[in-house]
Amino acid sequence: MTESLLSERRGSVLRLTLNRPDKLNAIDVPLLDALTAALEAAERDPEVRAIVLAGAGRAFCAGADIGQMIERTPDDWERTVDHYLDPIRAISRMGKPVVARLHGNVFGGGLGLAIACDFRVAADDARFCAPFVKLALAGCDMSAGYFLPRLIGLGRAT
Structure with missing residues (x-):
């Protein structure tokens, strides 16, 4: 079985890679738990000074x-x-x-995850989508509804 989250340290930078490329890195509960645990561990680790969040394969998430x-x-x-x-x-x-570190699909909860980060770097092929309301999942936006208007302004977010 492949690990759903890969972790690699280079100096003081920790790279966390969502690793479900066959599902375009869609977040399931095991990946959710692994990502949360890795982020909390990185916060406690004095050797880690920055975190890069990426996606394996052809999509971020x-x-x-x-x-x-x-x-x-x-x-x-x-x-x-x-x-x-x-x-x-x-x-x-x-x-x-x-x-x-964004490329390919940055959809739904992947968008929420990306915009919760301090910085976003997008490749030319990055595509952004917030389908929550059309899918009747308005409460499931992983904070996109909170962060997006604060990031780009209410007029552009609506």
Whole structure:
């Protein structure tokens, strides 16, 4: 089984790579947990001075793995949606810069993850999409609805 999150240190920079390229790095619960744990560990590690968040394969991140959410009860759904904010909370509390290295699809929760970072560097092929409302997932935006207007202004975000 392939690790869903790769971690590589180069000097004081930690590179975390979402590694589900067959699913365009869609975030499932194991990846969510691994990413949150890695971010929290990086915050505590005095040797890490910056974090780069990237995606393996042809996309940064296609968002949440919707397939794993279909069978959820309403209570499960609420807990899961809150759980998807854990890496966003970790980035927000981070006392070190987090850089999103973006390419290909930066969709849904992947967009939320990217805009929660301190800096974003996008390749020419990066495509951004916030499909939450059209998918009836307005509460599942991984903070995009909070950060996007603050990043680009309300007029451009709506």
